[in-house]
Amino acid sequence: MYIYDEYDQRLIDERVAQYRGQTERYLAGQITDEQFLPLRLQNGLYIQRLAPMLRIAIPYGTLNSTQMRKLADISRNYDKGYAHFSTRQNVQLNWPQLEEVPDILEELASVQMHAIQTSGNCIRNTTTDQYAGAAADELEDPRPYCEIIRQWSTFHPEFAFLPRKFKIAVCASASDRAAIHVHDIGVEIVHNDQGETGFRVLVGGGLGRTPVIGVEIIDFLPKQHLITYLEAILRVYNQLGRRDNKYKARIKILVKALGIDAFREKVELEWQALKDGPSTLTDAEFERAKSFFRSPEYLVIDDTEAETRLQAQAADNAAFANWLTRNTSTHQAPGYVSVTLSLKATGYAPGDVTDVQMAAVADLADEFSFGEIRVSHQQNLILAHVRKDQLFELWQRATALNLATANINYLTDIICCPGGDYCALANAKSIPIAEAIQRKFDDLDYIYDLGEIDLNISGCMNACGHHHVGHIGILGVDKKGQEFYQICLGGSQDKDASIAKILGPSFSQEDVPDVIGKILDTYVDNRTEEESFLDTYRRIGLDPFKEKVYAK
């Protein structure tokens, strides 16, 4: 992974000093609440329902075991002994003291971490595939490009006060695990007929109040132009994006208002002034970025033999077999897989981990996966490079840590925002909904029979729980002071991205699990042998689900 040199380190050290000064000026009454707000937000510090919340950046969801241990220490020493991995591949502390945040940042800086631009109307953490550099279906490793974007976007002087937040996602594989269609900018790494690397760029996607699927602005951007082109898009957005209404301030609204062709024209015009200029990327810079993401020293393994042994172990142990099927994914290197450690055990808030678990995951990473850990936007942790012959041992260790729930991509692997239990924006709680669903559907055979289902829950229309792109989405709404839940169906975050449609009137909290049951029944009753939930929904439409759910 990327290692800081003296430039990177000095920047984050200076950031800590700057923020310490700002905090001191705030506490001394020299700057107002209103002025301090964007300053603390650009450093990831929110004031939440019960306490401040500090969001720490995990660039493109990659961290090492030393960093994970530091997160464990910080959670223990400055917080209540747990942390939350978010749908933005970041990590959040729920109970830090405002006065102690500069100290936390200093601790983070000591392991090359920070909270820069994890909030505020600026360019946020660039996200990508959690299996980057390991996935079998990958065209190229997206991480070097993510790191180039990270550096360009960090403290970009022109784009720190945009109309609204701005999120960039990068995908390089056949299956889109980075949800690039629902980001302000989606970057897909592609090769042209000559085999050269470039980018297909999407713009104007997003969730929130107005969910929109991004549209293509350029089908092949040669790689050296990545930064100048992004800069041109941002410059157009910074000048023309709406600032009168924060709900209409995202780039998706601007792109819709102008139309993609007019928007593209403006971008091209700005780009002419930037193209081939000093920010044009060089081969040397690509090489430098790539040098940090070389494959680890894999052992030479006979994959057939390893697989045979593994299947024998699975045949002897049904629980291991379940985990092996659901929680591992195909790797580029023979004899290796990527393992997902599930943070979706029933009874625990999705994405939450304790300090003990974090420290233990760091140990597992050192022992089993070259000291490296990933965070997925589905709020799980990944050990990207695990030997097949070590899977059984890893499974036992993960089971003891309650990190081996065999449910990855299945019904109970719920994406869920912190919701009304923590978040000041939420209209309704989301964690208890996730738990009620997990408790109702506790029969693994039934869950496996349903096949892969994305069930996503957001506690308000800001959609941090990505409900619009869940096959089943649940949205918390406020009805005259009461918490209700709207259900939508048919969303997808993959390359065939779609926005889910609202089923009908909302439900009370108690009713939600039964309603989900009826939706699943409708699927089971109507599916053909090969069909996934999404396939069936797309074939039969919303009506059969509606009839079943609202039948008197």
Add this chain to the structure above:
Amino acid sequence: MPNNIIKDGAVVVDNWQLVSADATDIPEGKVIVPVALWSENKDSLSNREDFGIWLNSDESPELIKDELDQFKVIAINFPAFADGRGFSYGRSLRDVYRYHGEIRAIGGFMRDQLFFLKRCGFNAFALENSDLENALDSFKDFTDSYQASIDQPEPLFKRR
């Protein structure tokens, strides 16, 4: 009345007079006028030795791009510190339109934005409600930056 501002890294006395958006007459002396007043009085203003113009946050430099040479000062107003359009205007003025005169930040920007403003081509800052001498420290928030910008035309990746 002269005010102190920050210019080219130092606190200096400033004699420019900012003419408000609703003014109809242009006073004597060194004035910075709003766009509308300038376009109505181009002829009379062109006889003056020193005058400047100020852009509100919804007034792109494109409006004045063909006549930049006349302006000794181009001021860019920040109605609120969160309105970041002016950062792009500064860069466009320097990078795209090659304006070499003074670019001055006015209005509701704050001390903590000085570093970024300077990188976007601003060299004068009519900073309100701040101790200007102390505020100079904010120009030193960071020793270096990743991006190419007005004060450092080469991005870090070409220099490291």
